[in-house]
Amino acid sequence: MKKYLIIGGSIAGVSCVEGIRSRDKEGEITLVTSEPFSNYGRPLISYYLEGKTDVKRMSWRGEDFYERNRVDVRHAVTAEKLEPEAKRVLLSTGEALPYDALCLCLGSHPFSPRFEGVETVENRFFFTTLSDALALEKTVTKTSRVLVVGAGFIGLKCAEGLRDRAGSVTVCDLAEHAMSANLDADCAPILEKHLEANGLRLMLGDTVERFEGQTAHMKSGQTVGFDVLVIAIGTRPNVSLLAEAGGGVNKGILVGEGMETSLPGIWAAGDCTESMDVSAGATGLLAVLPNASLQGFCAGVNMAGGSERFDKGIKMNSIGFFGLHIMSAGTYTEPVYTELTDTGCKKLFAKDGVLTGFILLGDTARAGIYTSLIRERTPLETIDFEAVKKEPSLLPFGQDYRAKKLGGAV
Amino acid sequence: MKRVYVNEEWCLGCHLCEFNCAFANSGESDMVKALKGKPIRPRIRVEGDDRITYAVSCRHCLDPLCIRSCISGALHKEDGVVCIDREKCVGCLTCVLVCPYGAVQPGPDGAAMKCELCLKNACGEPACAAGCPNRAIVYEEREEGQA
Numbered sequence: 198m199k200k201y202l203i204i205g206g207s208i209a210g211v212s213c214v215e216g217i218r219s220r221d222k223e224g225e226i227t228l229v230t231s232e233p234f235s236n237y238g239r240p241l242i243s244y245y246l247e248g249k250t251d252v253k254r255m256s257w258r259g260e261d262f263y264e265r266n267r268v269d270v271r272h273a274v275t276a277e278k279l280e281p282e283a284k285r286v287l288l289s290t291g292e293a294l295p296y297d298a299l300c301l302c303l304g305s306h307p308f309s310p311r312f313e314g315v316e317t318v319e320n321r322f323f324f325t326t327l328s329d330a331l332a333l334e335k336t337v338t339k340t341s342r343v344l345v346v347g348a349g350f351i352g353l354k355c356a357e358g359l360r361d362r363a364g365s366v367t368v369c370d371l372a373e374h375a376m377s378a379n380l381d382a383d384c385a386p387i388l389e390k391h392l393e394a395n396g397l398r399l400m401l402g403d404t405v406e407r408f409e410g411q412t413a414h415m416k417s418g419q420t421v422g423f424d425v426l427v428i429a430i431g432t433r434p435n436v437s438l439l440a441e442a443g444g445g446v447n448k449g450i451l452v453g454e455g456m457e458t459s460l461p462g463i464w465a466a467g468d469c470t471e472s473m474d475v476s477a478g479a480t481g482l483l484a485v486l487p488n489a490s491l492q493g494f495c496a497g498v499n500m501a502g503g504s505e506r507f508d509k510g511i512k513m514n515s516i517g518f519f520g521l522h523i524m525s526a527g528t529y530t531e532p533v534y535t536e537l538t539d540t541g542c543k544k545l546f547a548k549d550g551v552l553t554g555f556i557l558l559g560d561t562a563r564a565g566i567y568t569s570l571i572r573e574r575t576p577l578e579t580i581d582f583e584a585v586k587k588e589p590s591l592l593p594f595g596q597d598y599r600a601k602k603l604g605g606a607v
Numbered sequence: 608m609k610r611v612y613v614n615e616e617w618c619l620g621c622h623l624c625e626f627n628c629a630f631a632n633s634g635e636s637d638m639v640k641a642l643k644g645k646p647i648r649p650r651i652r653v654e655g656d657d658r659i660t661y662a663v664s665c666r667h668c669l670d671p672l673c674i675r676s677c678i679s680g681a682l683h684k685e686d687g688v689v690c691i692d693r694e695k696c697v698g699c700l701t702c703v704l705v706c707p708y709g710a711v712q713p714g715p716d717g718a719a720m721k722c723e724l725c726l727k728n729a730c731g732e733p734a735c736a737a738g739c740p741n742r743a744i745v746y747e748e749r750e751e752g753q754a
């Protein structure tokens with residue numbers, strides 16, 4: 198019987214189990230996770246703080262997932278060393294687990310530059326795991342002044358989640374605009390205005406130079422007093438387990454279309470990987486939950502002898518702040534359509550005859566039609582792109598496409 | 608499995624499917640009470656222009672991107688039907704971001720909403736198909752890949 202080993206129990210790891218079990222009902226699956234909790238979607242943690250979900254409902258595939266899929270799961274255990282020659286992984290418990298097929302779903306870790314005096318801050322947190330959210334929940338009170346460093350989507354979602362729990366929430370970022378990785382200078386001000394109207398204090402183009410207890414001295418010379426600090430500057434893929442074993446790594450673990458690494462018998466999936474971004478025509482970090490899920494499933498199928506491909510990977514995000522929805526996808530190449538109002542915006546980007554990216558703020562209805570154009574690299578000359586630009590619908594795709602999609606099982 | 612299929616050549620563009628859908632999913636037993644004077648929120652949508660019309664609702668895909676992409680695990684399959692646990696849904700709308708057919712939308716409470724073939728409401732079978740005056744919408748079994 199084949200021995201499968203999965204390191205990581207978040208979305209990629211769980212999806213890997215689903216992939217394996219779609220082909221192999223018998224093989225022995227062992228899953229090792231540093232998480233004390235059963236499977237949950239990490240992006241849910243801000244919704245938890247906001248009161249939109251709870252620990253029980255957060256379970257992605259149900260509390261009984263591992264049991265149903267006959268997985269030997271080890272919680273709160275980490276993998277310390279990979280020995281590819283011996284085909285085994287050494288655990289923090291001292292145990293050595295052998296494998297025939299291994300999938301590394303190692304995730305990422307919060308990144309922080311070295312802030313002078315950060316050790317003098319008593320209440321400081323990252324915001325990537327449920328444990329982080331639970332710790333924040335305990336610490337933040339109605340009078341707490343919260344300072345979030347980083348106005349990307351992790352920092353802003355954290356700020357949104359904490360607004361009603363805290364006295365005040367300030368978010369600073371060295372970038373001139375909020376969500377600078379996702380929005381451009383046209384779209385970002387609409388979000389910024391909305392966040393401020395909903396009670397967040399933004400300090401953009403400014404960041405902390407040094408900390409002194411409960412005071413942040415900013416680059417601009419201003420000082421910010423706070424009780425709770427959240428550092429949400431970014432994340433970095435966890436690659437060391439494979440890198441130290443001699444596997445191919447760039448920013449993330451390098452994988453092929455089947456999610457195989459450079460080492461035989463070893464696959465990788467999720468935020469720890471670097472894979473082909475079809476909208477950019479280059480490899481990159483595609484660290485969002487849908488990709489982790491698709492990659493994990495793909496790896497699992499292939500570990501069980503199948504031939505699944507993850508070959509439509511792009512970055513994509515859907516996120517809302519205080520009722521304002523933002524969706525973005527792909528790569529921002531050449532702008533081909535812009536709609537800008539006081540409360541929303543829409544931007545489409547195309548290159549070499551295919552849609553490569555979009556930003557939608559406000560009206561996000563049927564955005565998936567745009568996402569699909571990017572993922573499928575649909576030649577824009579084959580559809581009525583002028584009509585799609587204005588309104589996403591299936592009309593500009595022509596009758597044959599609709600007959601196939603609406604008249605058959607897809 | 609049985610799915611809702613659309614034959615656009617037969618569609619009159621009457622939008623009756625939208626009203627029947629909204630009514631079937633309203634939980635009300637009286638159509639006037641359910642719909643009159645209220646914005647309707649159907650899970651099927653008639654698209655088109657002055658020449659062509661057709662209705663779009665969830666395709667209940669064989670390998671649904673929405674289920675793989677759902678951050679909360681609210682979207683799932685029940686006997687092939689793509690269903691949503693609206694208690695688990697946090698309203699992030701990643702499903703709207705990935706559905707290639709534009710067939711998922713936010714409901715009035717912010718949680719996502721989609722066609723579940725009326726299998727869980729009083730109608731018991733898709734109200735859109737049952738009430739389509741020209742059989743442009745049908746609910747039937749078709750072979751995979753057969754148009």
